[in-house]
Amino acid sequence: MKRTRELHRVEIDRVIHEPARLVLVAHLYVVESADYVFLMQSTNLTWGNLSSHLLKLEEAGYVEIVKDFVGRKPHTMVKLTAAGRTAFDAYRRQMKELLADLPE
């Protein structure tokens, strides 16, 4: 019982914990910024799915979506904010704690 209560004390960031968003944040973590096409190719998400997940991450303050122009055509780049990088680092620590605490 004590072990179960200890497990429940580990708080998981559910914004990042969702599988598609986890892969998305992982890809954004290792680069400076990326556009939608790169993220779609890397995560195998459709445009609609990607937009939906990025919106959630943006609402949480974890990503910044910058709309710019390349020539005269719109171009959108996505980058993790400092809060997003901190949150991802914290999530990694949380998962390590959680998995390390599980019995063999």
Added chain:
Amino acid sequence: MESIRLRDIERKSWRSQQQGGLIDIQFGIMLVAAAVLAALDEIPMASWVRIVTLSVIASFGAALTYWMRKRYVLPRLGRVKFSTDRVRRTRMMGIMLAACVLLTSSLVVLTALSNRLGVALPGDVGAWLVISAVILVPVAGLAFFLDCPRLFVHGGLFAVVEFLHVVVHLPTRVPFGGVIAYGAAACVSLAVGIGVYIHFLRVVPRPVVPIGEDAEEGADEAN
């Protein structure tokens, strides 16, 4: 199950940007330039003609691969800015390439001054080893920093052609021997590059992007 280690994700992202085969095509065009120069060596002409020819071919190659990347590769791969660590490695690669250019230039100057200085330069094999090292070191550096092992193939081709040129003296033994050697190597490099490029176009489709959204980087739904 595919690895989701961060280092693997970063490396895979970096390597995905090289999968278009364009660097192989650029190597092939460089070898074509060498073959054309070897052909021009057979014909007496002013040195400025060689320089202009080399410049034209190099410019064509750069323009062609730029257009291919912008028109077909980027819309499939998207744009990404990599971390400062990766950028720093790329800068180190640039420094190494510059050092190799300086080394090559020094060799050319030494060769030109060898008679006056009475300096005994290495024999044919020694010259080949030096030239191959000057070629293979930057190619190996490129292969390492770009995570593109195919570049070792192109570097190896260069070394083989230089062996035929410098040690075997192929141009003096076979009519248009230099053209044949460089041309054959160019065909191999271009075949590899074009093959990789065509494979890339087939396996990586343009993503479907809603009309009005980043129209440069995707096929509109209307298409």
